[in-house]
Amino acid sequence: MTGLTFSLAAGAVTGLALGALGGGGSVLAVPALIYLLGLTPVAATTAGLAVVAATSAVALAAHARDGQVRWRTGLLFAAAGLGPAMLGGALAARIPGALLTGAFALVAAGAAVRMLRTAPAAGGAAPVRPGRAAAAGAGLGAVTGVLGVGGGFLAVPALVGVLGLRMRQAVATSLLVITVNSLAALATRAGTAQGLDWAVVAPFAGAAVLGARDGKRLASRISGPALQRAFALVLLGVAAFMLLDAAR
Structure with missing residues (x-):
């Protein structure tokens, strides 16, 4: 396979994960890019x-049309994480690559275990808890900045396990958090962005955008518990691979 084929294929899988699971895209994107x-x-x-x-x-935008986004919760999450995300982004360039890889894998594994142990919420929408939302959002922002992840693979477990959202609401709301946190962290990485090979990154991004549309349609056909288990198992697999690589 050529570099372009790899880029398109990996981008499509990344978008599919984001559209269907509200996260996991960066957990798949970063290992693929490396x-x-x-x-x-x-x-x-x-x-x-x-x-x-x-x-x-x-x-x-696609999930918002279905009315699944909890805007207040998502904005509290994102606002609390802006400062930590920007600080983490500024510090990331000073961290050795092997340490970044190992930390990335450990965070992914921890989130996966929490997802497997937390039952999806049932019934109506849970009330917003501003204090808990802000605390979880600040921690998520810091991880986003340092590890270069959108944070959805952590936001979804937090929205389900800490704030009590149903899985589909958590998936949709996490996309708001991911968008804001990613842009904030990216703003502090202007120097590293200048050296990127956009001939590789641009096709990856285009395929991911198209894949997200298919992922959203897939999510509408799968139950919340099944989505949660699939999300967690993907995280565990990626984390195991990256831990093995970091240990070499």
Whole structure:
């Protein structure tokens, strides 16, 4: 397979994950950019932010039309994470690549375990808890900035397990959080973005945007518990691979 084919295929899978699961896109994008397309960890995390920001914005619009986005909760989450995301983004370039890879894998594994242990919420929408939303959002923003992830793979577990949203609401609302956090972290990485190979990144991003539309349609046909289990198992697989690589 050529580099362009790898880029298009990996981008499509990234978009599918974001559209269907409200996260997981950057968890898939960053390893693909490193291991399939040859970017350094710092460049891959910057490119991942650009790809995920664009894709999440498109997927958010589709979910918003269905009325699943909890705007107040999402905005509280995102606002609390803006400062930590920008600070983390400024610090990321000073962290060794192997340490970034290992930290990325550990965070993904922890989120996956929490998802497998947390039952999806049932019934009506849960009330917004501003304090808990702000605290969770601040932590999420810091992780977004340092690791170059949109944060959906952490936002979804937090929205389900901490704030009590149903899975479909959490998926839709996390896309708002991802978009805001990714743009904030990307703003602090202007220096690393200048060196990106856009001949690789642009096709990746385009395929991801198209894949997000299919992912949204897929999500409407799968139950919330099944989505949650699929999300967690994908995270575990990616985390295991990256931990093994970081340990070499």
